Amino acid sequence: MVDYFEFYGLPVSFNLDQAIVKRQFYKFSKQYHPDFYINESDVKQAEVLELSTLNNKAYQVLSDPQKRLHYILSLKGLLVEGENYMLPQNFLMEMMEVNEALMDLQFDPDPVRLAALKEEVALIEREIMDELSEITSAFDTQDLVTQQQSLVAVKDLYYRNKYLLRINESINKALAAV
Incomplete structure (x- = not known):
């Protein structure tokens, strides 16, 4: 490369x-x-x-x-093609609740609940982006060991955000159907 x-x-x-x-x-x-x-x-x-x-x-x-x-x-060798990255359990549980709410909304459409769910996901996304910004802002002044730790944290946030992109696609499809 x-x-x-x-x-x-x-x-x-x-x-x-x-x-x-x-x-x-x-x-x-x-x-x-x-x-x-x-x-x-x-x-x-x-x-x-x-x-x-x-x-x-x-x-x-x-x-x-x-x-x-x-x-x-x-x-830096932290993203590997076809990697099966394990997201933290608490994040997965939170996303499971969001996915269940989305499934419920498919069977019982409710624009108000859907808008609230969209805002909930947007809040999670903002928190991830804020944390990412904080880590990446400090990156240039860190020593190599701390940079490596930061890269691991950035990788985790990258995968969380990627997951949220899929959730947002599902929410947007649901919004288009309502």
Whole structure:
């Protein structure tokens, strides 16, 4: 895996200065624009095209906080394809209650209860995002051991948020049906 942070000459951080990211993107966009290499060998053109593609992918990831979070966890070896991550039991119990309420609402639609459930999930989501923000804000100034602990906590919050995205999809489907 190519390290996008290294490619842009930036430290691994959840909180990048977006002006610097954009500046690097434009710099490399000019430097690796395929039109400037039209008279070069096929090998050189292919190399430049690859660097141009890398620049576009790096920008897409580093300029989007959610993609950057996922990328950092992957880069640090904490997200594994097909991983069966175990969410904390108390979170799963809370989500089981939400899922049961959703199932009840499928059989007995109630717009008021559905709106309340949506707000309850939004509150849980805000709490997760606040905790995530607190951890990622401190990340850059932490020593390596503390950063590793923070990454484990970020991974847990990442999976909780991912679970909530599925819950929100179900709520939105239910809202559309009401």
